[in-house]
Amino acid sequence: MSVDGGKTGSRAARTIDLRSWARALRPERAGGGMREANPPARFHDGNDIRQDYPPNDRRAEVVARPSLERLLARARAGLIDEAHPFFLVSSDGRFVFANARFEEILESNEGGRFGPGVAQFGEAVGDSYRRILDEVLLTGRTVAFDEWIEVSGGRRCWRGHHFPVLDERGRIEGVGAIYVDVTREVIERREAIRARRRFNDFARASGDWFWEIDREGRLRYVSERFAALTGTPAALWEGRYLWEIAAPKSQGDLEAALREAIAARRPFRGVGFAMEGEDGDERICQLAGVPVFDPEDGGFQGYRGAGIDTTLAAREAERRRDAQRHLEEVLETLTRKNLELDLAHARAEAALKAKNEFLASMSHELKTPLNAIIGFAEAMGMEVFGALDERYKSYARDIGKAGRHLLGLINDLLDVSVMETANLALDLRPVCLAEVIAQALAFVRLRAEEREITVEAPKRVGKLKVMADERRLLQILVNLLTNAVKFTPAGGRIGVKLRTDRRKGVVHVIVWDTGIGIPAEAQERIFEKFHQLRDSVYSHRNEGAGLGLHISRELARLMGGEITVESEPDKGSRFIVALPLAAASS
Structure with a gap:
């Protein structure tokens, strides 16, 4: 946006027309494209910016040389286009300039709008960028904003630094934006945060507590689990020597053991000591740690390790021993009951076997005479042995009916017996x-x-x-x-x-x-x-x-x-x- 009413005067006092400046930054390119040839940028008084020098100044003569002017224009365009992605927006919200790097981003973006939200010079910026523009115009401060775009190589994150463009009177003429690819930084930061959260989750979930010391043995970190154990906030332990966590009676021994390990730069495990817990009771703990070295130069940096309250472990061990004794008593009782059940089961199986054998035997013994009775009853009903009056024929039918019913019951009992012993053979x-x-x-x-x-x-x-x-x-x-x-x-x-x-x-x-x-x-x-x-x-x-x-x-x-x-x-x-x-x- 140009500031109207600019007056002719000294070079330092003149107001630059932002659109004219943008045109000056866009030299003519072969093949056309988004940017096109424009006349040289001028001040509002109409003078050429590049020729704004005192009379008889040799620089004016140099600038006037057409070949050198073209050379300078190409150099300037090259510097601008090869710099970080860059664009200008006038204070009235018009997209007025973008360098080649920014155009490349716009052309490769597959996910929609980016930056000012428009692609043609002179267009009003989109609603999303309008909020950034308004904030810069209102506060006069640089605003940083991250934007993710979809490109053929995947998603990229560009951080735009949106800053006010001032005239010589300190008034905002527009907003410039320089973009930096921060994809790796953002991803690494996310991974670092995720790793830190993961570690904190492990630390909270673990029964152990974790610590880190410097080369002198001073605490740089101690987990909240230790703070809960001692009743003292973790931050209050930072800067104190690790051996100060011990009770006075065992502090000397712990210091000696730790100083020896630090001097030798060797791992240690099972270093025991007594300390005072939150409830005032003495607690027995152990420490384990490993030395930490700088991955770049191999310099010794300190130790990282864990501590465990073995008092709780001892109590738990005692409970386990009590539970073990109780379990052994229960197992002894259960073994005795199982023996009794085995005996009862054996007796039941013997009884079942005897019953099935009895049923099989009795079914045979009963079915033989029953079949004879049924056969004689049918013969009598058919008057095979001579004529019978109706009353005796009815008796014969009743005898046959009762015999068949009894035979059916015997067959049912035999089927149940066979199925119980899983000996029923089927022809499927x-x-x-x-x-x-x-x-x-x-x-x-x-x-x-x-x-x-x-x-x-x-x-x-x-x-x-x-x-x-x-x-x-x-x-x-x-x-x-x-x-x-x-x-x-x-x-x-x-x-x-x-x-x-x-x-x-x-x-x-x-x-x-x-x-x-x-x-x-x-x-x-x-x-x-x-x-x-x-x-x-x-x-x-x-x-x-x-x-x-x-x-x-x-x-x-x-x-x-x-x-x-x-x-x-x-x-x-x-x-x-x-x-x-x-x-x-x-």
Whole structure:
């Protein structure tokens, strides 16, 4: 910005037009570009700045020489362009000049605005730079400001020093800015701060305390942990000898040990001494330290090290010894209890083995006559041995029914016994669901019809196959369908549905009914052995030993599946058998 009203007078008293000066700083360049040729800078009175010399002055003659003038212009341009990045802004906020170095920054900046926030001379500066300009104009002081820019080589930090440009009367005509690349300095400072914080965090978190001394043994640093231990601020220890931290009775020994180590420039460890703690109690501590040498010239600088309060360690050691003794007593008791448990376990295993052997033997002994009884009852019902009146035929049917029921109970007990010993062998192979479901429905259909219950088969089963033991899968479905018939009132419905999750490779076989349902609190207990809820769906008013659901779930799990139940009282039940889908099943 020019100052209007400049008067002609001595050279020192004249006011320089800032824009004219800026033009003078921008010599003509080949190829054009941001800067262009401009006439020589002049004072407001119109005189050429370069020819402002007294009459007959030889310098005026030299300046008048065209060749020398061009040489000086090139030299001046070279000095300006090769200096630090530099630009000028007039006091009314116009971007008036930038040297080549600053232009290079503007051209390489990939992250948007930088410096004055504009790229063309004569433009008003951006809002961000307006704040800096206003501060310089208001205070008259230099303002330093860091700016990060994105360039092809990464992010760079430039520190701009924004200073007032004054006329000869001390008035601010504009603001100049010189930029210095401080990327390395800023990064190193950040790393130093981060390292210092990291060290302080370690020092605070550590049970030890840290110190640093000079070549004479005077403390230059002691961590806050030591201040907490002694009750004296860390700053008050700085400048005192390290051995002064010791109690009077051990101060001499500590000084001698430390002076010997310092003289020899050798590390030391386990140097013990007594000191007075914050609570006034005597505390036993130890010091360890290593000598520090200048990385440049190898000169000895002092020591750095750590101290530890071994009083606390001793107390902790005593607590550990007490805990060890207590642990040994507990272990002795635990060992004795484990021996008792091992003995009880051995007895239980022996009892279980005896029970299983008994069940296996008794099942064989019971099944043989039962099969005979069932066979004779069926023969009598069929009048194989001669005609019977209706009353005796009814007796024969009841005998056969009771025999088959008892045989089913024996088979259930035998299955439970085998599963408990993990000796149940399964023949897992792809099984056609349609065939197994059809067999299971046929098994219960007659009984369902007797109770006027509708049986519904699944639709579109196709050739869907699961990995299962076919006989055991049929056993599961028959158990579930039998229960559905058993606990569904006349006029109700039962059936089977399928749901396939090919993403998870699972088929859900859903056995449903419209029966009286199962309370939520009983839905897990019904899978327990011998469990029958009184006054509920699985009560003793229905036949059975309470093993069917337990056996079914265990069999499903052995085949890699699961059985769950969804039910509400008076709304029926859904028993969901999840089984792995066989490969290439359609």
